[in-house]
Amino acid sequence: MDKQIIFEDGHIRAIFLKGSSKELVFSFGDLITRAKGLSINAEKSLEKFQYNVIGVMPKEKSWFPESSIRNMLEAIADFIAPFETRLGYGGSMGGYAAIKYSNLLNLKRVIALVPQFSIDPEDVTDLRYNMFFHADVNQNMKVQAKDVSAEREYIVVYDPYYDEDRAHYVKLQEVLPQVNTLHLPFTGHDAIAILASSELLNDFLTQEFDETYFYKKIRQVKKNSKFYYRKVIEKSLKEHRASLGKILKNNDLQLDSNFFDAKQKQQLIRSLLSNKQVDERDLNKLGVQINIPQESRSLLLDNYGHGLVFNVISQKIESYAEKAIALNHKLLIPIYAKGTGLVQIHLNDERYIVAMNDRLVMKLFKEQDALGVGMSPLIIKKYEDYFVVSYKNLNLASDEFGGNEFIGDVSETAKFVLELESDS
The missing domain is CATH 2.80.10.50 (Trefoil (Acidic Fibroblast Growth Factor, subunit A))
Structure with a gap:
């Protein structure tokens, strides 16, 4: 594994992962995958397909300040010059950066999972992230027309029923010359975890955009994602309780006993038992092992x-x-x-x-x-x-x-x- 730090300041660390591809992928980290040693966002998936990668990892919750990105680009200009095809990938804060700096980095295609438009409360009210906005660091941070171009391809994945992320998407849609959108309903802000698939990431980066093809791939990933079912079940508990039994009946799950925390498990069992939706076999799918007794009732x-x-x-x-x-x-x-x-x-x-x-x-x-x-x-x-x-x-x-x-x-x-x- 050939990796080296090629730029670093107080806000970001850029790490080069050498591969054999003709493309260069800029993979931006998020709040969870911040700079830690030589780790790169989506490294396992990208390395599997031998991509040349520059992992741009945030050291702070500062949303990739423009000054840091410009200083990075100046420092690595000669290093990236041989790569005519450059691609951008990131989720949440990383998705924002991939879109925001697509012109600056000359990205041919951008894959942005649940990206932000801005965290400036003057641009978008988002109580999850407004607290991280600092005017001295994030000046003029919203995505603007000058940041993007019709020459570039933008693919955005998000949950249209999740209001917080939808607010950002609507703003981005107004600015982007064109955007290919893929919906991932009932997953909230967790598309990054659910779509953590090396094959799917490779398709996102190189496959010609075809909505039917990508939705087929996404369905395959979701079918094998325990995390996806947890999100759907959490959503169903609040709004669609009648569908809980159908989820268990129609899917071959086998979750371990620690998959849900104690509170989630109690809510889930209460809903299922109150509506008599499941039997012992269905409960076993949830990792719930029971010894059914006979009883005298009072x-x-x-x-x-x-x-x-x-x-x-x-x-x-x-x-x-x-x-x-x-x-x-x-x-x-x-x-x-x-x-x-x-x-x-x-x-x-x-x-x-x-x-x-x-x-x-x-x-x-x-x-x-x-x-x-x-x-x-x-x-x-x-x-x-x-x-x-x-x-x-x-x-x-x-x-x-x-x-x-x-x-x-x-x-x-x-x-x-x-x-x-x-x-x-």
């Missing part, structure tokens, strides 16, 4: 009429509508309640105690087994007209969405009433 109802259950998937006490419990009775186990005593459930004809520690981690223990270190059993307290579930001096309270938390007092949301279910 419901404690919260203040909103939801049944209190132990969710064997999330390993937490939650509240669900009675219909959802009936549909998912092997996964949502009603809390056993009779009188004052320990919180218990029945699994496989055995009685389990529900215990918790101060970090709010719940675990099940068979009646005859010893509790783990730091674990204390949850207690059901029976009063004249209601029950209370307690952990030490805290009491379980439910909200209207089925969420539960432990609070200090006994409010109306911390009072539960017993309703026995029929066997039918």
Whole structure:
């Protein structure tokens, strides 16, 4: 691997990666892939196809100040002179730079993933990046007509449903003489991670633009991208819950148990179980391994009429509508309640105690087994007209969405009433 630093100042570092291509690729880093040793943005993909590359890596969150780029170009002019065909590639901050300096660097084609038009709040309101604008460094930073040319080809990839990036795209569209646009819906600002494919990057740089061809390639990449499905699922959780089950049914996923964080997993499972969209096999695709028990059911109802259950998937006490419990009775186990005593459930004809520690981690223990270190059993307290579930001096309270938390007092949301279910 033949690499060397060919320019550096306080804001950027330019690194040359020697290849065998007739083209020279300027690969601009972003906020994540900032200067670190001799690393170059998209290096693995570019090196695979033996490109000659100049990796322009930001050292600060300063959006490639024009003064730095001009000083770089002056310093490397003789170095890049032999390369008649120059290409630009970058995402986000790097996508901005590839477009902004396309004339200055004489780029034949520019590939910009979710690029900015400017981070100057006078140009575009974008709370993600406006904080990084500094007038003394980023003077006159927006992309202008003088920065671009009809002689160059611009390909922009972005999510048209993501308002923040769409605002930049609309501004760029007004300035660019022509732009070939590829949409990547429901991915937000993460096109860079999803399209991290050596074959696709090579096509972007050299393949004649054909919308049908590129969308076919993008679909292939998305189909094999776990990251893409995570973004789609996150989007669906908020706006298109009915489609979650279809995503699992129609795609051959096999995610590991750490693919979603605990909060995402709980939201996802709640949505799927509430709508009875999936079975055990579908949950396994999400990396959720379950041991389905048989149970004897008895419901404690919260203040909103939801049944209190132990969710064997999330390993937490939650509240669900009675219909959802009936549909998912092997996964949502009603809390056993009779009188004052320990919180218990029945699994496989055995009685389990529900215990918790101060970090709010719940675990099940068979009646005859010893509790783990730091674990204390949850207690059901029976009063004249209601029950209370307690952990030490805290009491379980439910909200209207089925969420539960432990609070200090006994409010109306911390009072539960017993309703026995029929066997039918």
